[in-house]
Amino acid sequence: MAELRLRALRGIGEIRPGERLGEVLTDALRHNDVVLRDHDVVAVCQKVVSKSENRYRELADETPTPKAVELAAICGKDARYVEVVLQQATDVVRCSRGVLIVRHKLGFVVANAGVDQSNIERGDERVLLLPEDPDASAERLRVHIEARHGVSVGVVVTDSFGRAWRKGVIGVALGCAGLQSLRDRRGERDRQGRELRITEVALGDQIASAATLVMGEADEGLPMVVISGLAAEAFDGHEPATALIRPAREDLFL
């Protein structure tokens, strides 16, 4: 029996700007009696990464451009919020009532450039950007784990994105270190010796979706998950999460 085990760590509080996620993880592992092993993967919710990196922006500091004002009128969002979204974006993919989908400057196509405004409802005018370089955030945590725990693990920074054709959000890998986020299986054969029909597997996104199931989806519910039992081949080389981004000109589905 092949077995995969996902353990979401309890007891992780609100993350403050400047707080080191490596230390938060180390404490949470101890608190939950979890020992990391080689070839485990640690999945971390984007939001705690952004908070530790102090990716807050104050809407009061923003002066919307005419383009932000125009789009805000169409989608019905705060023009200062739209301004922050546009600063994070290279293109607007779709703008309509309640909807603002962009290509983030990191390459991801995502609603509102992933800029979180969930604080606004309670009078806090800070919004939260995605991490500046999620692959680098993942790599920093991986290096910390290797140094502190003496094990070689993968790290995935997860988020939840909507997508074309299908309803509902799913987990995606925003950042990845220490494993192949995109696994090229060309040349591999199945047990009948035939070449595999499927040649590229988005391992990072599948790991993120699995982790999101146990994070409970609630913002910051259980933001760190330890995944054990992935096939060793996943760790044959490193592919950052940027490998998962299909450049617009190569898109097969559009």
Place this chain on the structure above:
Amino acid sequence: MAELRLRALRGIGEIRPGERLGEVLTDALRHNDVVLRDHDVVAVCQKVVSKSENRYRELADETPTPKAVELAAICGKDARYVEVVLQQATDVVRCSRGVLIVRHKLGFVVANAGVDQSNIERGDERVLLLPEDPDASAERLRVHIEARHGVSVGVVVTDSFGRAWRKGVIGVALGCAGLQSLRDRRGERDRQGRELRITEVALGDQIASAATLVMGEADEGLPMVVISGLAAEAFDGHEPATALIRPAREDLFL
């Protein structure tokens, strides 16, 4: 600690047309010493479902229409194969060298209408269609499990699809029974009492991606997976996998 456990059952052989998947599962559970519990989910790879339902088609029986011949010339595939794909499709989304993406009559946007041609390379001219009604296939297996094992479980029929914007395939739910494939979280609040930012979660797809990780992605490697530890709320009501399909006219991303 919240924990999710995925166990892929070993020892499942090639599935023959007419073979009952419920019996295959029952035997495999015994062989692997796995006992199903209420609120477990059984994930089953599409290919074994299609085989048990004898969804084979002989290319020799097909006479391509002029449209199939024309598209075959563009994408460089066998015109009889393209004919079978078109019979399963309502629209062609994209046709270019090596690429034929359609909207399947079940609603999914998928390469080659999910018609598998991996046998062709070894001289077998049979192709394999998706199950005729994957939600019904899932429900039949769920009913069998309830009757035979006395437990109330979810069933997900999984496949691997490519997608817009991102590289690599991920697991998706083709069929679903006994749980909410699409979970509506409107009105729910996080632990600070704020309304959740994300309101619809594609639980079925996330479960399929998690299961695919342990199926080993290889065709028929380990086609049945038992998933334990999902939140009980996932089973508050039933949503078939068709609930995950976004009608083209409502698509936000395109």
